[in-house]
Amino acid sequence: MTPIEDAEIGSVVVVGTGLIGTSIALALRQRDVRVFLADRDAGAVRLARELGAGEDWTGEQRVDLAVVAVPPQFVAQQLLDLQKRDSARFYTDVASVKALPLAQAAQLGCDLTTYVAGHPLAGRERSGPAAARADLFLGRPWAYCPTDEASPRAVAAVERLISLCGGNAVRVEAEEHDRAVAVVSHAPHVTAAAVAARLAEASETALGLSGQGVRDVTRIAASDPALWTGILAGNALPVAEVLEALVADLSAAARSLRALAGDGAAMGQVTDLLSRGVRGTGRIPGKHGGPARTYAVVQVLIGDRPGELARLVQAAGETGVNIEDIRLEHATGLELGAAELYVQPEAVQTLTDGLRERGWQLPS
Secondary structure: OOHHHHOOOOEEEEEOOOHHHHHHHHHHHHOOOEEEEEOOOHHHHHHHHHOOOOEEOOOOOOEEEEEEOOOHHHHHHHHHHHHHOOOEEEEEEOOOOOHHHHHHHHHHOOOOOOEEEEEEOOOOOOOOHHHOOOOOOOOOEEEEEOOOOOOHHHHHHHHHHHHHHOOEEEEOOHHHHHHHHHHHHHHHHHHHHHHHHHHOOOOHHHHHOOOHHHHHHHHHHHOOHHHHHHHHHHOHHHHHHHHHHHHHHHHHHHHHHHHOOOOHHHHHHHHHHHHHHHHHHHOOOOHHHOOOOOOEEEEEEEEOOOOHHHHHHHHHHHOOOOOOEEEEEEOOOOOEEEEEEEEOHHHHHHHHHHHHHOOOOOOO
16 A cells, blocks of 8 residues: 555544644545534634534544644643543644744654654635635645654645645755744734834724725734734744844834935835835735736726625626636725726726626726
């Protein structure tokens, strides 16, 4: 029997029924995998079970794979407890840092031949099982970090898990993973929180003038602070290095702005920072992980009524144009907003004409 054949997953226990754990359970249930649920919070397990994520785990059932979905600092101890009970053939986790759990697992004497650390890079600003979605991982990167000790069968089992959940498997060393997520996830979250913290002291006038831009920048800052404290503590040095570089850029921009009144050339550093920001944005992978694409935006006025967005999407589909992305911007104090439809540039005229023919109002 090959490692891949031996890694077929018929049963899984998910330990930790938060957003990620419950979403994994829901995704596996759609693929007819038997899923058991465990959590120190009995209410979370009950809600996850009511959502159809699985059944209660008594601790006696042995499964093919155990998924440890707890904060990074608790992964190793949970792994050890599961392995002492021989709960599964293979083990993985979903914590957003990897070097810390692996080092702690080695220190505790965990069996690293059956364990492959993992991290699905998917989430929402909401937490808990109620926010879980079976499609949360579709097309999303899912890092996994096999050590030299990990058996080929354990690696194949985790690859199979990722496939069942619809994720895009990315094999990477643990330390490289932690440096990478510091840049693309952890430091951006702290930065978003810093911007959002300014809003806590902002005037009512400022808040009344807020638009989609500030919502885009601060959306992730609404996530659970306790959860993120644990994540940042587990990846402290890489995140600190990124934040220090950000501080240097922002400090230089602030100095340039203060000097602007007396020296117009002082804006050079600010312009350089903004230009580097544009280049960095352009490097973010595009649809399905492919090269970044520049889409055109078609704005459509839309009423704040049930079914309006569905009607708009249907009308757009009737024009034969593929909608690459949709964003909504609400108008303060009015029961309407603007839907921003992202399409290929060459499709703009077709979509615009088609929507107007169907009675939709587009800003001129």
